[in-house]
Amino acid sequence: MSTQPVALVTGANKGIGLETVRRLVEAGFRVHLGARDKQRGRAAADAVGAHFLELDVTSDASVRRAAELVEQADGHLDVLVNNAGITGPVRDPHDYTADDMSDVVQTNVVGYVRLIHAFLPLLDKSGDPRIVNVSSGLGSFALFHDPDRIESRAGTPLYAASKAAINMLTVRFARLLPHIRVNAADPGLTATDLSGDTGHSVHDGTDAIVAFALSAPGGPTGAFADRAGDLSW
Incomplete structure (x- = not known):
């Protein structure tokens, strides 16, 4: 079992997820880089000194298997970063369908709940989850x-509706799980594939994520912030 603090970042083979992994590795964490694509995931993990974890947040079986592997390797989890997400289609408002919404919610919201459910037993074993x-x-x-x-x-x-749902999930889980610090981080407009490479650097976009991940015991919970500080709900 590793004596390092252990983190898992989902959707992490590129962009904000990968930069988060890189910074947590630099901070001394043993990091599991979660990604669906084996080839890209392994290459990304190797590039930043992380451990690839095959993980599809829309699949119960995949998430259960990932939790089993982390338990076998480390026995606990200190930090879970729910990052995997999709923007969904951009259409004329007349053309949005229920299936469009379902796809976004399944990844961006249901996926977060699926990860929390699967990894809570390992977070419960951490001294500072x-x-x-x-x-x-x-x-x-x-x-x-x-x-x-x-x-x-x-x-x-x-996409906006899915993120509003995540904000409410964050504050509710923070209240229901007082032994775990649960926070929501806004990367802001960050230059990634999702934004068409518009915005600030991925380093800047991960500032709030990393700040919450590295915050000392007794730090904030149920908070919503970007790199400049607290945000209004």
Whole structure:
């Protein structure tokens, strides 16, 4: 069993997930890099000194198997970073379908709950367990109603709704699991595939995620923040 702190980051073969893995490895964590694609996942893990974990957040069987492998390797989990997500289609509002919404929710919301459920027993074995849910300011009602914020003008309804759901899941789990610090991190507009390479660097986009992951015992729980600080819900 490893004596290092142990983290798992989902959707981590590129972009924000991969940068989060890299920074946690640099901080001294043993990191499981979760990804669906074996070839890309292994290459990414090798590049940053992490351990590849085949993981499809939409599959009960895949997530259960991943939890079994982490238990066998480490016996506990200190930090779970729920990052895997999709934007869904961008369409004329007349053309959005229930299937479009279902696809987004299955990955962005149900996937987070699936991971939390599967890994709670391992988090319970940590002396300082933390869950970081990667959310977005697009899920904030307050920011949507602020005309000076980009969140009032950008974002699809499907993706934004999924992130609003994640925000509520975060505060509810934080209250129901007082022994685990559960927080929501907004990367902001970050230059990745999902944003069409528009925005700040992935390093800047992971600042809030890493801050929550590395926060000392007694740190915040039930919080929502970006790299500049707390955000309005």
